Amino acid sequence: MLDLRVIREDPERLRASQRARGESEEVVDELLAADRSRRASLSEFERLRAEQKSLGKEIPPAAGEEKQALLARAKELAAAVKAAEAAADDAQQRLDQLAAVPSNIVLDGVPVGGEEDYTVLREVGEIPALEKVRDHLELGEGLGAIDTERGAKVSGSRFYFLTGVGAQLELGLLNLAMNTAVEAGFTPMITPTLVRPEVMAGTGFLGAHADEIYRLERDDLYLVGTSEVPLAGYHADEILDLSRGPLRYAGWSACYRREAGSHGKDTRGIIRVHQFHKVEMFSYCREEDAADEHERLLGWEERMLAAVELPYRVIDVAAGDLGSSAARKFDCEAWLPSQSRWLELTSTSNCTTFQARRLNVRERTETGTRQVATLNGTLGTTRWLVAILENHQRPDGSVAVPQALRPYVGGRDVLEPV
């Protein structure tokens, strides 16, 4: 949701943003009209209501015919107030519906265009020179680390078991991510993975990407695709104290995605799956600090990528490829040797005040309260195992273990096929 006052004062900003994303500009004028109509009907209701209240005060002391006359007038007025209130509620509701339509206003500097129009900010690390490349599934099966056949038997396609060193590697990676976050001052959190509709809607995931989300109809709950969702809801309807800096949380959770519309894409292995684990950074900060905080989140992501010794690049995602909540997004993509392409491992979004406005998360300032900014970023996921296995593979099908992960696999520096 956007700040109507900003739109009222500077509608061109939203128009420009909608153009950059390739979305509708008409909604801006519709919004302005709905806002005007809401304010008009609200004023009318308030005027009548004030009259009703002052008339109501004259009734108790009155008596006889005078009282009867007052009561008759009050009764008429009550009907008018009721009608005016209904009209004002309708106008408010129309405005709320419209206000939920536009995506967040993109920040200056975000590349214009669609999925292919990203800007590469930098490439870090050496792409390994491999003679014979095995993909992560072949390597994982060799090590006794990944079992997708039995995953499919038990739960269907895009499910898997992590077994033996595979399970250890995942736990190790996520622990390393958690430890990295805690050292950086984040509060570690283990979150609910089922959330109420308001929270899911508040994070902006029920718009264009609603198909991606599992819903438990009997209980009216949604399975989260990331702990960003419960962490954004954590402070809903609260007024925060950000005077001592951002509130930073590191969420550990299972994540569920339907992967609707990705049939036939990344069907092999565990690149694109219905369920995985993730450690997610989430930050509540002042709006003016959000851009700097975004850089910091990116910095911690890159620290993790360096710790597991992966070659990667950082891209500034184009406006048309941003989620509805994001005003800017940086992805880190690791090299995927088996496909000679880049694979997204992290994604950090600056949602400015968009989510906070929907979820009603504010901070206290000298003059009152205002919406905070929220940001999120990935510190580790199951998918990272794909890049780790492939980039650290050796000709015999064994896999070297990055130093930072060795404590989690019994101190071994190499995982051998079983």
Added chain:
RNA sequence: GGAGGCGUCGCCUAGUCCGGUUUAUGGCGCCCGCCUGCUAAGCGGGUUGAGGUUCACCCCUCUCGCGGGUUCAAAUCCCGCCGCCUCCGCCA
């Protein structure tokens, strides 16, 4: 799942039976000022949030867990829901 209790402006709390001088009481905390060698105490004032209107001040409306209803009028009466607590039952 069953029974009972509770939900008031940061925290505690009065008001709810019996609707209207309630602009929701008082205390704690916090903020401003006065007083004072300093601090504490004392004294005075302020202190929910949102919206409308306005250059601004003022003013107005909503807000007593949430949503309906009754009424000229609802914190107060009625209905539904949510949350918390206690007990019972069931179950990892």
